[in-house]
Amino acid sequence: MARKATSQDVADHAGVSRSAVSFVMNGRADGNIAKDKQLLILAAAKELNYTPNSVARSLQAQRTHTIGVVTDSIAGGPFAGKLLQGASSAAFQAGYLLLVIDTASEDIREDGAFTTLLNRQVDALVFAAMSLRAHRPHAAMHGTPSVLANSFDPAGTLRSIIPDEVAGGRAAAQILLDAGHTAIAYLSGTGELVATERRTEGFNAAISEAGLPAIKARETGWEINDGFVAAMHLLADDGGHSPKRERPTGVVCANDRVALGVMLVCGQLGLRVPEDLSIVGYDDDEPLARTTVPGLTTVALPHREMGEKAIELLLGDLRSGDRDQAGGTILVPCPVVMRGSVAVPAQ
Amino acid sequence: MARKATSQDVADHAGVSRSAVSFVMNGRADGNIAKDKQLLILAAAKELNYTPNSVARSLQAQRTHTIGVVTDSIAGGPFAGKLLQGASSAAFQAGYLLLVIDTASEDIREDGAFTTLLNRQVDALVFAAMSLRAHRPHAAMHGTPSVLANSFDPAGTLRSIIPDEVAGGRAAAQILLDAGHTAIAYLSGTGELVATERRTEGFNAAISEAGLPAIKARETGWEINDGFVAAMHLLADDGGHSPKRERPTGVVCANDRVALGVMLVCGQLGLRVPEDLSIVGYDDDEPLARTTVPGLTTVALPHREMGEKAIELLLGDLRSGDRDQAGGTILVPCPVVMRGSVAVPAQ
DNA sequence: TATTTAGCTTGACATTTGTGACCCAATGGA
DNA sequence: TCCATTGGGTCACAAATGTCAAGCTAAATA
Numbered sequence: 001m002a003r004k005a006t007s008q009d010v011a012d013h014a015g016v017s018r019s020a021v022s023f024v025m026n027g028r029a030d031g032n033i034a035k036d037k038q039l040l041i042l043a044a045a046k047e048l049n050y051t052p053n054s055v056a057r058s059l060q061a062q063r064t065h066t067i068g069v070v071t072d073s074i075a076g077g078p079f080a081g082k083l084l085q086g087a088s089s090a091a092f093q094a095g096y097l098l099l100v101i102d103t104a105s106e107d108i109r110e111d112g113a114f115t116t117l118l119n120r121q122v123d124a125l126v127f128a129a130m131s132l133r134a135h136r137p138h139a140a141m142h143g144t145p146s147v148l149a150n151s152f153d154p155a156g157t158l159r160s161i162i163p164d165e166v167a168g169g170r171a172a173a174q175i176l177l178d179a180g181h182t183a184i185a186y187l188s189g190t191g192e193l194v195a196t197e198r199r200t201e202g203f204n205a206a207i208s209e210a211g212l213p214a215i216k217a218r219e220t221g222w223e224i225n226d227g228f229v230a231a232m233h234l235l236a237d238d239g240g241h242s243p244k245r246e247r248p249t250g251v252v253c254a255n256d257r258v259a260l261g262v263m264l265v266c267g268q269l270g271l272r273v274p275e276d277l278s279i280v281g282y283d284d285d286e287p288l289a290r291t292t293v294p295g296l297t298t299v300a301l302p303h304r305e306m307g308e309k310a311i312e313l314l315l316g317d318l319r320s321g322d323r324d325q326a327g328g329t330i331l332v333p334c335p336v337v338m339r340g341s342v343a344v345p346a347q
Numbered sequence: 348m349a350r351k352a353t354s355q356d357v358a359d360h361a362g363v364s365r366s367a368v369s370f371v372m373n374g375r376a377d378g379n380i381a382k383d384k385q386l387l388i389l390a391a392a393k394e395l396n397y398t399p400n401s402v403a404r405s406l407q408a409q410r411t412h413t414i415g416v417v418t419d420s421i422a423g424g425p426f427a428g429k430l431l432q433g434a435s436s437a438a439f440q441a442g443y444l445l446l447v448i449d450t451a452s453e454d455i456r457e458d459g460a461f462t463t464l465l466n467r468q469v470d471a472l473v474f475a476a477m478s479l480r481a482h483r484p485h486a487a488m489h490g491t492p493s494v495l496a497n498s499f500d501p502a503g504t505l506r507s508i509i510p511d512e513v514a515g516g517r518a519a520a521q522i523l524l525d526a527g528h529t530a531i532a533y534l535s536g537t538g539e540l541v542a543t544e545r546r547t548e549g550f551n552a553a554i555s556e557a558g559l560p561a562i563k564a565r566e567t568g569w570e571i572n573d574g575f576v577a578a579m580h581l582l583a584d585d586g587g588h589s590p591k592r593e594r595p596t597g598v599v600c601a602n603d604r605v606a607l608g609v610m611l612v613c614g615q616l617g618l619r620v621p622e623d624l625s626i627v628g629y630d631d632d633e634p635l636a637r638t639t640v641p642g643l644t645t646v647a648l649p650h651r652e653m654g655e656k657a658i659e660l661l662l663g664d665l666r667s668g669d670r671d672q673a674g675g676t677i678l679v680p681c682p683v684v685m686r687g688s689v690a691v692p693a694q
Numbered sequence: 695t696a697t698t699t700a701g702c703t704t705g706a707c708a709t710t711t712g713t714g715a716c717c718c719a720a721t722g723g724a
Numbered sequence: 725t726c727c728a729t730t731g732g733g734t735c736a737c738a739a740a741t742g743t744c745a746a747g748c749t750a751a752a753t754a
Contacts, residue, residue, distance in 0.1 A: 004465075006709095006710065006711090007710075007711070007712095008710085016733080016734090017733070017734050017735085018710095018711090018734090019712085019713080019733075019734060019735080020732090020733065020734080022711070022712055022713080023712090023713090023733090025712095026712070026713095028712095028713090031731075031732090032731080032732065032733075033732070033733075034731085034732065034733090037732085037733090051462065051465075051466050052466070052710085052711070052712095053406075053466070053468065053709090053710055053711070054466045054467050054468070054711095055402060055405050055406045055411060055467070055468050055709090055710080055711090056406050056709070056710030056711040056712095056739090057710080057711055057712080058402050058711090058739095059402050059403055059406050059709090059710075059711075059738095059739050059740070059741090060710075060711045060712055060713090060738075060739055061711080061712075061739085062739075064402060073432075074428040074431055074432045074435070078425055078634055080427060080428045081421040081427045081428040081431075084421055084428075085420075085421045085449055085451075088421070088447065088448070088449055089449065089451070092448065092463075097446050097448070097463070097467070098446075098447065099444050099445075099446065100435065100445065100447065101435070101439065101444070102432055102435055102436065104432075104436070115398070116439075116444070118351075118398075119398050119399070119400070119401045120401050120402070120444065121400065121401070121402050223638040224638055224639065225638065225639075225640050257634070257638070264611060264614070267611070267615065268614065268615065287425055287570075287604070288571075288635075291570040291571055291572060291604070292571065292572075293572050353739095353740060353741090354740070354741070354742095355740080363703080363704090364703065364704050364705085365704090365740095365741090366703075366704060366705080366742085366743080367702090367703065367704080369741070369742055369743080370703095370742090370743090372742095373742070373743095375742095375743090378701075378702090379701080379702065379703085380701095380702070380703080381701080381702065381703095384702090384703095399740080399741070399742095400739090400740050400741070401741095402739090402740080402741095403709090403739070403740030403741040403742095404740075404741055404742080405709095405741090406708095406709050406710065406711090406739090406740080406741075407708075407709055407740080407741045407742055407743095408709085408741080408742075409709075
């Protein structure tokens with residue numbers, strides 16, 4: 001394969017000037033170039049299979065059709081890449097490509113990442129965190145269309161796209177309420193994560209609105225074993241020591257791994273899921289939640305959608321030509337994924 | 348923030364010509380530019396914080412310092428992105444960035460992906476599959492430095508980087524052999540995957556070299572539940588129906604999810620891991636393998652290393668200026684990850 | 695003093711594209 | 725006949741860079 005054909009090659013081949021080729025390729029031919037010559041040029045272009053050199057085009061137009069993405073860690077969690085996949089495909093459809101730099105959570109690298117992207121003349125910037133957290137946006141993000149994805153600016157100067165965790169927590173509770181449960185337990189995870197706080201807020205709101213007494217969250221870790229231990233305390237018969245402790249018929253878990261731990265305890269104790277205990281997970285940790293028996297009903301984190309939304313927003317900016325945008329928070333809903341781990345409580 | 352500074356701006360600011368600036372920035376100043384002017388130019392560059400516009404540079408040099416990656420699916424498996432992470436960081440260190448396009452396993456998109464990347468003048472190409480498989484390389488990959496990662500060309504015209512699955516299967520067996528096990532079971536997964544075949548080949552070789560009788564693989568699926576079911580058959584006491592069936596003291600599993608299923612059965616049957624049964628997984632499915640109790644000893648797939656290796660190879664090509672490379676297969680070893688699920692067998 | 699030479703500096707070109715300004719021929723109207 | 729208009733097409737510029745060849749100044753040599 002020789003050198004790529006240039007517009008000059010096409011012009012020579014068709015016996016016209018390079019400008020004529022350019023006009024045809026950019027849809028400005030009507031009224032400038034005769035119909036027959038248009039066809040001639042088009043034929044020549046096809047024969048040499050000419051496609052404009054997008055580097056030269058970028059230089060001239062001052063637009064690279066490229067969006068820079070700086071991320072925490074591509075391979076971090078189990079849903080790693082879902083956000084990127086959403087962003088990538090939304091961008092590609094609009095003729096844009098992504099330049100992704102992974103800082104591996106080392107803040108020192110962030111500065112280098114942004115200046116590298118700026119040198120490359122990206123049209124817009126995204127900062128994406130792999131788990132929801134506050135993040136002060138880099139200086140480079142002002143003066144170029146930018147959004148934060150799955151993270152938010154404490155100062156509120158930049159738009160941020162985050163999951164609607166409050167609604168998510170509410171939805172998780174509502175799944176059980178709708179099925180008719182009243183004895184509900186809540187394993188909340190631990191730490192001061194903002195996601196956890198908001199989920200708990202939503203959960204409490206739903207319980208209270210349903211007219212049930214407040215439910216105290218039981219703090220657990222985030223792993224299978226943490227769910228296992230917590231469920232042991234929660235479900236095992238204590239021999240009648242504590243007075244009239246009611247065993248819950250449904251439980252909302254901090255994430256799907258914890259939910260799996262609960263499932264395992266049920267197996268051990270001879271409790272059937274969902275007949276004896278309904279379980280709701282969180283995150284839609286796919287290979288896990290889909291392959292348990294029964295499948296885990298869970299509230300999904302909308303990673304893919306956040307990625308798509310981020311790009312949509314930026315493309316809007318680019319079309320309208322705005323340089324700097326006001327801040328604001330876009331909440332993306334957390335859809336409920338119904339599988340088989342929830343049922344009507346036994347009488 | 349105004350327009351980015353150009354080399355002309357720096358030249359004006361320092362009172363010299365643009366060429367002088369260019370010389371200084373590219374280390375060709377000695378013997379061409381007086382020392383004091385060099386300092387002057389450097390100062391001006393720093394003050395305007397000038398960095399060369401890499402689009403213009405790319406156009407001029409016919410090199411974009413960009414490598415195109417076409418992939419099956421970024422968010423496919425649980426290790427999705429590890430390969431990309433390795434590639435990305437290796438590239439970044441050398442001043443290259445990655446342009447990644449995800450075809451979502453739809454072959455129709457592949458053509459568009461490659462031509463898009465070619466238009467963008469990428470210096471090199473990678474095709475990466477998320478699970479090991481044969482893949483006929485796209486025409487675009489000839490004529491530009493290219494490699495296949497985690498996939499191989501049936502015609503053998505292109506270099507491919509794949510895990511050394513034979514050695515991996517051998518290593519899995521060897522872990523148990525080294526610990527002194529002789530009663531070993533093998534849950535092999537199912538389907539005609541090339542990875543499985545090679546692992547089995549390696550497993551059998553190790554067993555035979557150890558002087559043990561051949562072990563028949565038990566086909567299972569790939570999920571937690573498949574491991575659960577298989578282990579039930581394998582471990583449950585059948586009440587003495589089959590004559591003198593020896594219970595294995597160690598088991599090699601097709602992947603970590605299957606291994607988890609086996610662990611669960613042990614819990615149910617009251618068998619302790621690793622005292623009563625040693626378990627070896629495969630894949631190093633991280634959040635899972637690390638958080639079981641005990642941690643799962645497993646053979647890791649070298650996704651990260653394959654990504655790094657792919658980039659190293661391509662950077663070598665680019666440095667040497669070769670346009671087309673001969674085919675060949677690079678095997679990347681699968682390292683053993685020792686955790687707690689293997690012990691010396693009980694007497 | 696004339697001429698070479700070394701050191702330093704700059705002008706000009708090439709990379710490829712899109713586009714505003716321009717040119718030419720022909721036609722229509724005055 | 726002359727001017728203006730218009731359709732059809734081209735020239736030249738701008739985008740920012742790297743580099744080669746040429747130019748210039750001052751010192752050094754014959």
